[in-house]
Amino acid sequence: MENVIFDQIRKEINSNDIVLYMKGTAVFPQCGFSAAVVQILTQMGVNFKDINVLEDTIIREGIKEFTQWPTIPQLYIKGEFVGGCDIVREMYETGELQDLIDSHNIPTSNAA
Amino acid sequence: MAMDEQKIKELITAGIEDSVVTISDLRGDGDHYAAHVVSSAFIGKTRVQQHQMVYQALQGKMGNELHALAIHTSTPEE
Numbered sequence: 001m002e003n004v005i006f007d008q009i010r011k012e013i014n015s016n017d018i019v020l021y022m023k024g025t026a027v028f029p030q031c032g033f034s035a036a037v038v039q040i041l042t043q044m045g046v047n048f049k050d051i052n053v054l055e056d057t058i059i060r061e062g063i064k065e066f067t068q069w070p071t072i073p074q075l076y077i078k079g080e081f082v083g084g085c086d087i088v089r090e091m092y093e094t095g096e097l098q099d100l101i102d103s104h105n106i107p108t109s110n111a112a
Numbered sequence: 113m114a115m116d117e118q119k120i121k122e123l124i125t126a127g128i129e130d131s132v133v134t135i136s137d138l139r140g141d142g143d144h145y146a147a148h149v150v151s152s153a154f155i156g157k158t159r160v161q162q163h164q165m166v167y168q169a170l171q172g173k174m175g176n177e178l179h180a181l182a183i184h185t186s187t188p189e190e
Binding site: 033064068069070071081082083084085086087090091 | 159160163164167172174175180182183184
């Protein structure tokens, strides 16, 4: 059972450049931490796939085990776990997030 | 439901060697905290690994009794 869920997660994070597991949707976040990450990604002008864990309890628990990370949101870039809200915010402020996105040649609509 | 500030500090200090932990109660409601953890054990680790160490020290309480804990980690030189 675990493997099926992990496979599903791997498939998502490997077939999309940027994936955000969050509470709510990008249009309608239902948690302040999720909203903060959506805001950062939107500000950077990158496309991302939002996955609402509130709609799927199995994914909600599975994603926490997958990364050994107990909280949502979780951001993935090119299949790699980047972090939760605190790390994403810190990386955005230092410019590391932009560097990471640039290093993967992921297009941003409002390039600096 | 909510967790005591002192308890959070104890768990992190016990779980991560050589750590100096500062906890602040962000809203004064005993439910939204920020933890600043400085430890030499973080040297050479990525941020994700550093935060995972803090979560491990909290023994599964994060996301359960502990609703909101903003984490900031650094090494003594930073």
